[in-house]
Amino acid sequence: DAGVIQSPRHEVTEMGQEVTLRCKPISGHDYLFWYRQTMMRGLELLIYFNNNVPIDDSGMPEDRFSAKMPNASFSTLKIQPSEPRDSAVYFCASRGDRGMDTQYFGPGTRLTVL
Amino acid sequence: ELKVEQNPLFLSMQEGKNYTIYCNYSTTSDRLYWYRQDPGKSLESLFVLLSNGAVKQEGRLMASLDTKARLSTLHITAAVHDLSATYFCAVESLYIFGTGTRLKVLA
Numbered sequence: 144d145a146g147v148i149q150s151p152r153h154e155v156t157e158m159g160q161e162v163t164l165r166c167k168p169i170s171g172h173d174y175l176f177w178y179r180q181t182m183m184r185g186l187e188l189l190i191y192f193n194n195n196v197p198i199d200d201s202g203m204p205e206d207r208f209s210a211k212m213p214n215a216s217f218s219t220l221k222i223q224p225s226e227p228r229d230s231a232v233y234f235c236a237s238r239g240d241r242g243m244d245t246q247y248f249g250p251g252t253r254l255t256v257l
Numbered sequence: 258e259l260k261v262e263q264n265p266l267f268l269s270m271q272e273g274k275n276y277t278i279y280c281n282y283s284t285t286s287d288r289l290y291w292y293r294q295d296p297g298k299s300l301e302s303l304f305v306l307l308s309n310g311a312v313k314q315e316g317r318l319m320a321s322l323d324t325k326a327r328l329s330t331l332h333i334t335a336a337v338h339d340l341s342a343t344y345f346c347a348v349e350s351l352y353i354f355g356t357g358t359r360l361k362v363l364a
Contacts, residue, residue, distance in 0.1 A: 178354075185354060186345065188354075236300075243305055245290055245302040245305045246302065248299045248300040248301075
């Protein structure tokens with residue numbers, strides 16, 4: 144398996160633009176997570192899905208952020224409109240449902256909003 | 258407030274020395290994870306601890322879990338430069354990560 148795949152790896156955009164981040168989880172994993180990492184706030188959970196259903200989105204900072212998982216192999220995180228304070232590394236992770244399963248992280252998307 | 262606290266936040270140590278990183282959490286949890294992150298890279302899973310008294314070892318790293326004290330430790334034995342990284346603990350029930358411990362091993 145190729146692991147968790149994220150695209151793009153780097154995104155530079157201007158304030159006010161729409162940004163869409165994409166994630167393909169590991170095949171067979173039931174859980175998908177979106178995290179944001181910054182120096183100031185560390186690693187924060189934004190939202191997670193179980194079997195394509197959003198379970199907890201309490202970490203989504205505001206209405207400008209939205210996430211979808213239309214099927215088991217694809218998820219998107221959208222920011223509209225983007226702001227400079229959204230600049231961060233966004234990680235997607237997936238996990239199976241067995242006792243010893245851990246989260247496998249994708250390579251991340253480094254977002255810069257100018 | 259639900260928290261996962263690690264200490265120390267920064268650790269600079271000489272090669273060959275031993276040290277322990279502590280992870281305290283404020284809620285009950287079924288699982289606790291340890292991850293490693295190299296600069297500019299993603300997170301890599303090190304250990305999954307499932308029960309009170311669980312101990313896992315991999316090379317020079319050993320992790321343990323005390324659910325009654327809500328404490329996990331990551332012990333480093335005879336550190337080598339390749340262990341330089343940031344180490345995170347994470348609590349399963351809330352998917353909350355600790356602040357991270359940035360470890361630098363000096364040759």
